[in-house]
Amino acid sequence: MRYELYYWTGIQGRGEFVRLALEDAGAAYLDVAREQGDAVMMPFLRGEKPGARPFAPPFLRAGRQVIAQTANILAFLAPRHGLVPAPAASQCHAMQLQLTIADMVAEVHDTHHPVAMEKYYEEQRPEARKRAASFRTQRIPKYLGYFEQILKQGDGRHILGRRHCYVDLSLFQLMAGLDYAFPQAMKSLRRRTPRLRALTERVAARPRIAAYLASPRRIPFNEAGIFRHYPELDRT
Amino acid sequence: MRYELYYWTGIQGRGEFVRLALEDAGAAYLDVAREQGDAVMMPFLRGEKPGARPFAPPFLRAGRQVIAQTANILAFLAPRHGLVPAPAASQCHAMQLQLTIADMVAEVHDTHHPVAMEKYYEEQRPEARKRAASFRTQRIPKYLGYFEQILKQGDGRHILGRRHCYVDLSLFQLMAGLDYAFPQAMKSLRRRTPRLRALTERVAARPRIAAYLASPRRIPFNEAGIFRHYPELDRT
Structure with a gap:
């Protein structure tokens, strides 16, 4: 079966978490909006298509099933492609970790959109500076410290047990x-996150991930996505 | 088996979503921090206890398993207590909806903490006013409109299929x-959310929920929780 992934064109965004799983699995998928344009997603969002109605992209079509919410899509795909251990307790633990990542990603978004999601960054710069300062000094150390500690208490290489x-x-x-x-x-x-650094390099070196990252399918980060580089938000 | 729920004392917060499921199921549980104080949670958060390490409360202990992240806890409990249909596709759909609720709850929190989670509301009032205005005018209608539409396309009474x-x-x-x-x-x-209103009343009238809501276990909403009433944030 070929999956259909639906996500906004032009950015990595939350769709990228799903893409990485599909690519690592070597799964056949069509990146539908990239082929046909963002408008192709609208009938799903308006509830005009069969299957669960998504609130927002990304969503995945797998046969007749439509699945939305990034962590939920990953939890659906992972056991089908050896990307999570089989025991229910392991899948539950993986979901717990993934939802913590999702929480951090939402906070990343809020650094450039702290007061109005529907407005431009340029309309909320002073507030963004404050939010980014809090994010840099409080939240990044807290989240990454958490993941680093889990790696340390585990095998040092994998976030869950002893397997990718x-x-x-x-x-x-x-x-x-x-x-x-x-x-x-x-x-x-850097010095406080050695295991996260090593994990990041190891994932980047996985053959299918390395091939994907070198391909035109991996579009660069940019200032329309979730992870945006505004130097004024990174000042220490 | 008696579950152990761990959540901050004094507020409903995210723990309340778990409490409602436990109460509706008639499940035996100990609300541990309420009995023993918040300090009882710290060894779990510091990774000194066996089982998955939580990033934050709420978390649930079920036998030897520790489960964190509200939606994940609910997905664990629900099939054990008849609170979700058995098919995997239904559980996946339920999770998708629950994660959309979780997204909205995070946005509710940000209305009073738009720029610094670690500071008091009183230190971010001007920003909170902006964020709340956006939340009231853009986000509440979008989220509730979504859930109302799903109810309308379904049986009109239940968010998922034809069962509670x-x-x-x-x-x-x-x-x-x-x-x-x-x-x-x-x-x-109100006029645009008739089905959500009816659902809310129906849930409140379920015998175990009605008993819970009337009990001292249901502490009132207050200004230390996620849902806070600051009149200046509700002005239209």
Whole structure:
């Protein structure tokens, strides 16, 4: 079966967490909006298509099933492609970690959109500076400290047990995005995140991920996405 | 087996979504921090206890398993207590809806903490006014419109198929919280949310939920929780 992934064109955004899982799995998928334009998603969002109605992209069509919410899509895909251990308790643990990543990603978005999601960054710059300062000094250390500690208490290499899983892929994306958006803040945390650094490099070196990252399918981070680099938000 | 629920004392917060499921199921549980104080949670948060390490409360102990992240806890409990249909596709759909509720709850929190989670509301009032205005005028109608449409396309009474499930309980809590925090904004939306209103009343009338809501275990909403009533944030 070929999956259909639906996500906004032009950005990595939350769709990228799903793409990385599909690519790592070597799964056949069509990146539908990139082929046909964003308008192709609207009938789904308006509830005009069969299957669960998504609130927002990304969503995945797998046969007759429509699945939305990034962590939920990953939890659906992972057991089908060996990207999570089979026991229910492991899948539950993976979801817990993935939802914590999702919480951090939402906070990343809020650094450039702290007061009005529907307005431009340029209309909320002073507030963005405040939010970004809090994010850099309080939240990045707290979240990354949490994941680093879990790696330390585990085998040091994998976030869940002793095997690669989809949460490792998402941690790679999280680190890549933070490095892009907050290079200074991330540089100052380097020595406190050795295992996350090693994990990020290891994921990037996985053959299918390396091939994907080198392909035109991996579009660069940019200032329309979730991870945006505004130097004034990275100042320490 | 008796569950152990861990959540901050003194507020409903995210723990309340779990409490409602436990109460509706008639499940035996100990609300541990309420009995023993918040300090009892710290060893879990510091990674000194066996089982998955939580990033934050709420978390649930079920036998040897520790489960964190509200939606994840609910997805764990629901099939054990008849609070979600058995098919995997239904559980996936329920999770999708629950995560959309979780997204909205995070946005509710940001209305009073738009620029710094670690500071007091009183330190971010001007920003909170902006964020709340956006939330009231853009986000509440968008989210509630979504859920109302799903009810309309379904049986009109249940958010998932034709049976009560844990997501209905969470929608009740969402509506109750929004009514408390933003009474004016919610009043102006009344005519556009008839099915959500009916669902909310129906959930409140379920015998175990009605008994819970009338008990001292249901502590009132207050200004330390997620749903806070600051009149200046509800002005239209």
